[in-house]
Every structure is written in structure tokens, then in C-alpha cells.
Amino acid sequence: MEERKIRLKVNGKDCELSVKPNELLLNVLRNKLGLTGTKYGCGTGDCGACTVLINNEPRLSCLTLAVTVDGAEITTVEGLATNGKLHPIQEAFVKHGAIQCGFCIPGIVIMAKGLLDINPNPTVEEIKEALKGHLCRCTGYINIIKAIKAAALEMSKG
């Protein structure tokens, strides 16, 4: 299969890549850009471990062909902390014990970023609904929900 050139802005950096038409964004991020924070969990869009922001919207990179997002801005979990300072969502996950094995966490943190960008003060029900597409087997979601609530509060303080 012939490779095609695409341009992406990944975590603020422009990059030009040669990709095959059937190449998944997940594999491009992990294998070509070394951004292994984004995880493969199921390949069928059921677990949410591969979630990244595509033009600020949480999307599943395991179901996205890289060629279809040519020109897009991508944010992965590696792009949330700025100048070595954790994003308030990351801070809250650390503080509230929301992280156990940690394999699902990059996808959930990215989803939370997308959620709080459009809904800065979500209810518990709204957070639970947003977590529907994410599988976490360790935490029972309880501390994750608490962390997202706490992050929303912290971010509302500016």
C-alpha cells in the first residue's frame, strides 16, 4: 500500500508523517512518534484506553485512520502537563488516589479534559455518563469521579 503524507499538530508540535491509508492513528502515535502513553486496550472502541483529543474532542485513536485526520490538532496524555507542571486534572488524579495500575488513566484523563472544556462544572451523573466509554478495572471509578469533580472545582478558581 502506498504511503501518504499527512500533517498533524501533536501536543503543540507540527509534524509531517508518511502513513499507509489503513494505518490507525493509535499506531502512528505509538510507533512513529513514540507517544506510548496512549494505549491499545481492545481495538473495538469499548475500553477508551486509546482516547486522544482530536481538535479538542475526545476520540478513539484505535478506530481512527490517520489519513482521515490530516491537518488536525492532536493532544495526547503527554501533552497535558505544561513546563513540567501537571494539569489540574492530573494533579487531582494523583491527589485523590484515582490511579492504580494506570493503564486506562491516559485515556480517562484525556476524556476528562475534553469534558471539562465544554462542561466546566459537571454533575456526578454527567461524569459517570462521560466515563461510560472507559473501562477501568482497578478503581471502581469512585476516586476517578472524585478527582474529576475536584479538578473542575480547582479549574473554576482559574
Added chain:
Amino acid sequence: MQTKFISREQKRHDKKGERLSSQFYTVGKPAPRKDAIPKVTGQEKFTTDVVVPGMLYGRVLRSPYPHARVKRIDTSKAEAMGAVCITFEETPKIKYNERIVSIPSATFKDRTVLTGKPLHVGEPIAAVAAETEEKAEKALKLIEVEYEPLEAVFDPIVAMKPGKPNLHDHIIIEDKVVEIKNNIAAKLEIAEGDVEKGFQEADIVIEREAKLGRPYHAQLETKSAVCVPEPNGGVTIWTTTQTIHNCRILIGEIFGIPLNKVCVKKVALGGSFGSSIQMNTILPICVALALKAKKPVKLVSTREEDMYDHCRYSMIIKYKLGAKKDGRLVAGQMDVVVDIGAHNIQAYPLIGCMAGWLVDLYKIPHIKYSAKAVYTNKAPACAMQGFGNPQVNFIAQTMMNEIAEKLGLDPIEVELKNYVGLGDVFWGQGPTVRSVIRSCGVEELIKKGSEMIGWRNRGRPEEKKGDIVRGIGMARGFHTSGAGGPLPGEAVDFSGAMIKINEDGTVDVIASLQDMGGGALEAGLRIVAETLGVPLDCVELAPTDTCTSVYDVCLHATRGVYVGGGTLKKVAEQVRQKLLEYASRILGTYPQYLKIRPDEKRKQGIIYAEGISGKEITIREVAATARNKNWGTIAAVDSLRQAQCPPAYTVYFLEVEVNKRTGEVRPVRAVVGADCGTVIDPIYAVAQIHGSFYRGLSYALYEDTRYNRKTGELTNKGFLSGYNILKAPDMPNPDDVQVFFASTYEETGPFGAKGIGEAAINPVPAVVANAIYNAIGVWIRQTPITPERVLKALKEKGGE
């Protein structure tokens, strides 16, 4: 059968615990875990993230048949396109058991790296490696295989019948060939007292059957391995595992490589829940590929492959239970049939442990237990959190509730009359691992929890009107902390660690114990910091592998804190002695008068002589002096066998909402009391309970792997999409899940601690069933408790 060995000592322990806990610097204080930052920023490296220059990608050819014989296999076309291929014909024929937690005489070996006689859909036949995954996938499709399909059995009861195909004609135990008849992989019978006499003495006898499903672990990281062949003939390995040392021993044995040339590196594990207690099937395949290719190979299971690789033990349990009018139990008889799937990973320890879980729950003078573990042509079952305990608990705790109801007694009263507690003998890992219980918070947990949930106001099922009704249930559970005991037993259980003080006063901890994510090693670091008297900031886990660490058997049996933490405390105490000795040389005092306190600002441990001003020195200064004066490294390495296996206890109170029209059950509120002795890490002890509660609810209400009896395939074909699992919207809200701890102190544990993990899942299926009973007045003893089963039970009740 239970005898009191100690009494009235609990108070003393509690007092001791209180006195100590007020003096703790690090233990019991909330602090973020060390691996939280790499995990939340995506920098943590899991096996799937390991990249080695020049590595090939592996793929596995798996059987499409549940039972077949490979008549012909031809890899020439795949090889012609440049792929490296291996088949069952050329990989080692040595039979192994991938789980070597038990001693050799209790380890049943029935499988090989690849097989020409697959026993379940998805069993590996051959494998390829190529420069890209795409090429490997293409090569896989070019392998020609001719199968002779054989008759398959999916039901363990049918599998035991004469004339049914034998999955394994023989297996190997130690070096002996052992014949297998009627697919019975293992059996066990235990009796104490006279059960017939016991039932005659009983005022009430009930007999029930429970069927427990076959959940899949659904750990987020699929089983993976990376193997680098080394110039010395050895291999370097990264793999998903709960035990780096056992993987090393097995790879050495299978491939005939001396162990000092097998280096298994510890790497973060993306969840496990028991599914990596054994060496995963893909690891020896990856090693075989790498050895043939003479190049590094990475092998990552797809989710579909993973779902055909492991699951929880499903079983049918019959239980007959007799009690006196006052609720005291007099006799019990349990008969179990376990469906173990295609391989006997640990059926023998399982049925032994289950006998233990039975006698550990209630004091029953006359008891009889029999269990059979049966092969079927399904994915092999293995350990999953609780290891037979949730299953035994499910039938026993629901029947105790039923007996209480029938006798007109409060289930709590019946629990308190019968539970195994302080001074009783506890079977921590089946009949061969026993010790005396020295700490027990059951009464405290039940009393406090029942008040918090509003137990007395729960009402009776017949009083509840309408289509949507609520009910409150209670169930109690426990689990062992490790598999230690005063006698060696059939389980290997010791841990080892090395701790050293660096020249700047920081501390390296080299522990081969794995952390599945629950935080066992994070607790371990707190224990080291507390023992040494240094700030937690000074203590780090060093990158660890099998060549540079001492042996730990495996993270399982809720042994992380009690055995792993206990070992770290023992080694840290030796380091502390050395530190004090060196400091006393510098300070001109005696080591026995020196103490150490953490100084958070200076990020140092301060060694001082109490009450003597000026006699104070930082650990950094001691370590630097030891270097400059050539005294040597301040370090220690040692192993620890815990001579006890103390139970951690949990009590669950759960409120559910049942929709009588749809059959849906919704958990709405829970109070969970836990006795884990001293709480080492308050944030993650609670988090362990949250997670266990979740997995228990999902087990009880949603999860099962089902098989197409014609094709032998999973009905969901291995896709997560078709696998029912509890998701965030179905969990009770965070504020509606309350967790509290008993004020106990386990004198044999590090700073009074014992385990928690598995204790926290074991009563969950039972509490769900008990709460459903309180809502709608029917007992459902089949998991998952699906809406269809609720409706069926309601219909049957209506028809009575």
C-alpha cells in the same frame, strides 16, 4: 473442629496498636503514590511500550477448533516471504505447568509451548515473527494447517461421563506420569466430625445449589512479552507477570538455559487480578521465536486472543447446612464440581483452598467436603481475585441468611454466633497452611456497619410494594494474608529484598515482588521509610530484574503488604542497625541509644541521641563517612517466611433497587467495613476496597463468558463489545459508598498490618443476592444475576 488457642489478648493488641500508630511518621499518613506521576503523564512503561532496536513482531496461529488433532502443518509459504516460523513440531516438548506457586508434588503439568492437539479454540499451534505486524499477520495467513476435528465437551458433568473424549490421557507430576480418567483433573475429600450425626442433631436442614459463572479478568493490558536473545545464549525478557522469578525458572526449565542467563525485568503491569499468577502462554512462544530468529521479538496479544487465554473458575456447588433453633450451625456438607477448561493451571490448590474458605467462614462441628475439578474444551481457568472464596462465600452466606430468615432470627445474630475469629484456627491456603487467628475485627465491623446502613429499618420483602423496590443485604467475608504458616505446606511462600543507603542518604529498595496496581509496593515503601526513620521522599523502588534481586514467589493471596511488606521491614531493620552502628562511631555514643527521625525539610533521616544536644547527624553524613572511610555500603539483603497467614475481614452492607417488571438490579448504596490491621496507606486501602466492590458487583450482576456449543467459540468471539461488564453509570455515586476500618493490630504483621485486596471482593456476590432477597423475597443463586434470572425467579415464586 475449632479450638481456642488464645483469648482476652485482643485488648492488649489494640492498645499496642494505638500507642504505636500515634508514633508513626509515614505509616497511615496519606501521601501520593510514587508511580502516580509517570502513570498520569503517560510515561510509565508497560510491556506493550517496550521497544528494542531491530525487534520483530510476533503473531500466534491459534486453533479454530475446540478439540482437534493437527494432521499436517506447512509453514513454507510464510517462510518464503521472510517470516520466522515455529510450530509445535519443533518447540520443546517438555510438559510444564505455568504456575509454580505450589511445591512440585502439587503442580500438575499438562501443557507444552505449542501443541498439535489443541484443546480449546484459541490454543496456540504455531507462531511467526516478521519486521512489521502487518507482515507477521500476512505470514500467519500463509501457514497451511489440516485439522482432524475431535469431539469436544463443554459441560463438566458431561465430561466426567464414560465414553466422553479424554482431553488429557496423562499429565506429569514431578517426573511421574499420572493417568487422567474421565477428565477429572484433581479431586479432594475432607471430613471432620460425623456429618450424618450432625444433620440428625440439627433442628433445620436446608440443601441448595449455586452455579457461578465464568468471568474474564478483563485486565486493561493484554498479555504481552518482549524477548531479546543474548550473545551468551541467554535471554532478556519483559513480560506481563505477577512473578518475575517464576517466569525465569520456567523459561530456564523449558529451554534448558541456566538461570543466570535468564534475566526477567520487572515492568509495570496493566492490571491482572490473578491472570498473570502463571507465566502467560505467549511468553514461551515469544522466547521460542526470538531464539529461532536470533533477534528480539515482541508479542502482544489482541483482546480477542487474551479472552481465549484465561478466566475465573466456574463451578456448581451443592451445600447442605444444618443448624439448631438458636442459629448455631451443627453440620455442613459441600460438593463442588469445577469447570477448569482445557488445562489444569491450579485446580488442585483451588479445591484445597475452597475447603479452607468453607471451614474458615463458620465453626461447624461436623463437616464434609468433596470437590472435583474437570477438564472441558474451553479457555483454561486460573486464579482470579478471591480464588474460590467468592464462590464458597456466595452459597454459604446466602444460605446463612436463609436459615436466619427461616428461624426468625436476625442474620447478624446468626453471624456473630458462628463466625471463625480470634483464637480459632485459620486455613490460609487449603488444608496444609494453617495458623491461629490473632486479630479479628468482625464484631466491630458488623456493629458499626449495621448502624451506618440502617439495618434495623430495612423492612421485610413482603412489606415492600410497587414495581421498584429496595432491599438491604449483609454479607461477611475474609481472605488470607499470604500463604505462610508454621509448617511448610504445599504453597511456596517467602519473599526477599535488598535495601541500601546511597551516599546522599537516599534509599534504594530492590524488591522482586510485583505490584498489580493495588499499591502493595507503595505500602512497602512506607514501611521502609517508617522503619528507617527517613522521609518517604528518600525511598525509591529501584529498577529490578531477576539477576539483581532475590526471590519472591508471586504477588497473590493478598500477601503484598503482609509478606512483602514484612520482608521489607525485616531487611530495613538490618539496615537501620548498620546505620546506627556507623553513626555511633561518628557520634561517640552507643548505637542502642540512637534514634532516627525523618526531617521533611532537609529530606533526610536524622540520627540522634535522645536528650543529648549536639549528638545528631544526618543519614547522608553517615553514608558519606562510611564511603570516605572505606567502611562499606550500608545495605542488607534477606528473605522472610511469615509463619502465619492472618485473615483480613470485610463486612458489606448493600442497598439495591430491583425493578420487578424488568428484572434489573441497581446497587445504590454501600457501607463497607474492613479489618486489615494497621492501615499502611489510607488512600489506597480505601481504593482497593472500591475496586474490589466494583469487580464483585460486576461478577455478581454482569460477567460471564459463554460458549457456542457447536463451534466451541466464545459467543462474543472474544470481543469486549459482546462482554457484559459493569460501567461507571451503574456504580453507586461516590458519596454513597462509605468505607471504614476496624481498630485492630496484627502483631505478626509489619506495624500491625495484614492484607486487604481479596477480602474486599469475596462477600460481594453474596451481599448482592442477600439484598435482592430483602427487596423481592427470592433467593437467586446463579451468577451473573441477570434481569432474565430475576424475572424467572419472581415468576417461580409467583407460581408457588
